[in-house]
Amino acid sequence: MPDSERLYYSDPFLKSFSATVVGDREASGQERGLVWQVSLDKSAFYPTSGGQPFDTGLLRATSAAGSSVEIPVEQVEEDDAGRVWRFIQQPLAAGTQVEGQIDWIRRFDHMQQHTGQHLLSAVFVRELQAPTVSFHLGEETSTIDLATSAIAHHSLERVERIANEIIGEDRPVTISYASRVEAEAMLASGELRKLPDREGAIRVIDIADLDRNACGGTHVRATGQIGGLLIRRLEKVSRGVRVEFVCGLRAVRAARVDAAVLTETAGLLSTGAPELPGLIRQMLANSKSTAKERQKLREELATYQAAEIVREVSIDGGLRLIVRGWKDRDRDFVKLLASRAAAAAVSTVAIFRAEDADPIGVLLARSPDLKFNCGSIMKEALASLGLRGGGSPDLAQGEVPAKDEAALRDLVMNAVHREIAKQRAGTD
Numbered sequence: 001m002p003d004s005e006r007l008y009y010s011d012p013f014l015k016s017f018s019a020t021v022v023g024d025r026e027a028s029g030q031e032r033g034l035v036w037q038v039s040l041d042k043s044a045f046y047p048t049s050g051g052q053p054f055d056t057g058l059l060r061a062t063s064a065a066g067s068s069v070e071i072p073v074e075q076v077e078e079d080d081a082g083r084v085w086r087f088i089q090q091p092l093a094a095g096t097q098v099e100g101q102i103d104w105i106r107r108f109d110h111m112q113q114h115t116g117q118h119l120l121s122a123v124f125v126r127e128l129q130a131p132t133v134s135f136h137l138g139e140e141t142s143t144i145d146l147a148t149s150a151i152a153h154h155s156l157e158r159v160e161r162i163a164n165e166i167i168g169e170d171r172p173v174t175i176s177y178a179s180r181v182e183a184e185a186m187l188a189s190g191e192l193r194k195l196p197d198r199e200g201a202i203r204v205i206d207i208a209d210l211d212r213n214a215c216g217g218t219h220v221r222a223t224g225q226i227g228g229l230l231i232r233r234l235e236k237v238s239r240g241v242r243v244e245f246v247c248g249l250r251a252v253r254a255a256r257v258d259a260a261v262l263t264e265t266a267g268l269l270s271t272g273a274p275e276l277p278g279l280i281r282q283m284l285a286n287s288k289s290t291a292k293e294r295q296k297l298r299e300e301l302a303t304y305q306a307a308e309i310v311r312e313v314s315i316d317g318g319l320r321l322i323v324r325g326w327k328d329r330d331r332d333f334v335k336l337l338a339s340r341a342a343a344a345a346v347s348t349v350a351i352f353r354a355e356d357a358d359p360i361g362v363l364l365a366r367s368p369d370l371k372f373n374c375g376s377i378m379k380e381a382l383a384s385l386g387l388r389g390g391g392s393p394d395l396a397q398g399e400v401p402a403k404d405e406a407a408l409r410d411l412v413m414n415a416v417h418r419e420i421a422k423q424r425a426g427t428d
């Protein structure tokens with residue numbers, strides 16, 4: 001069976017058409033309830049190809065009872081044999097007459113992005129000798145991959161400005177056909193930018209005095225209909241540089257979102273958008289020095305408070321054992337307190353708790369004259385409760401559920417007493 005006539009080849013502005021269903025088949029493994037596929041003798045629905053996504057729309061048919069039914073077309077794909085299939089949610093038999101109608105808002109948007117891609121690729125070649133190796137038209141933005149190592153910011157701005165000047169010049173975009181031999185000659189002379197690896201007549205898309213490219217996609221009539229082009233972002237990829245861009249209303253939407261974000265951010269900081277980078281840089285520097293100052297104060301406070309705590313607890317049996325907990329201090333501060341308390345006086349052991357959350361943070365620190373290993377004691381005590389933790393010889397930490405905290409404390413205290421007794425026996 002011959003492939004359906006692709007009406008968009010000669011008239012990309014055709015929005016509706018009459019056709020006959022010439023093939024129908026059950027679709028397998030399709031999501032969204034798209035159970036049936038039909039092929040038509042002619043069609044304006046564009047199938048996914050060349051980086052441009054498929055069209056959607058409607059097929060209007062007359063039922064056996066004489067009433068009109070509207071069947072949404074939700075996907076259009078070309079099979080390996082080059083035949084185009086429209087995916088629908090209900091069976092539609094061969095021989096049925098249908099009126100096809102494409103979703104024009106979606107299609108025109110694709111035409112703007114696609115023609116914008118021809119324009120942008122051509123300007124990149126002309127201005128920066130950077131050829132396009134691939135194109136992707138996405139839901140939100142489009143990308144082209146350029147075979148180049150890097151693009152300077154000022155070069156990117158220049159390419160964007162030139163592309164928009166050409167849009168303003170409203171240059172005609174025309175379709176013509178060339179034989180394979182003619183197209184190869186054009187490619188060799190540099191007249192044609194790209195040639196697909198395909199048999200038969202070659203469809204050539206021409207942007208007046210700028211670009212000639214073999215392409216089967218849909219394009220606008222003149223560059224003015226691209227409506228504007230905005231480059232969004234550059235990204236390094238394995239084969240070069242990926243350029244993200246938007247055209248037409250997509251460019252307006254993207255710029256609107258940016259403007260809203262900038263306005264809100266500037267409002268929060270009571271400044272204008274142009275002042276934002278300088279102000280934020282200054283705020284980051286301030287916050288860094290504030291954090292430094294805060295850390296210094298915390299350390300001073302810990303040293304001062306640790307000395308107080310040590311003074312409050314007297315030595316009993318040769319050991320100053322300080323057991324304390326805080327609900328309003330974070331773990332790092334309690335850890336700082338434990339190490340400062342242990343350093344403040346000889347024969348001192350601190351068993352501190354940070355009770356700001358459950359599990360509770362438990363710290364064990366000792367003064368340098370006590371030779372036992374805090375890390376091993378903590379590790380063993382936690383292990384006997386099925387928990388993990390440890391530390392260095394003079395400072396260890398662990399986390400314990402609030403219900404097991406008393407048990408852990410007893411284990412640690414007993415171990416400390418054992419070690420002290422051992423140390424004494426060794427020195428006597």
Ligand SMILES: [Zn+2]
Nearest residue numbers: 114215216217
């Ligand atoms: Zn094209």
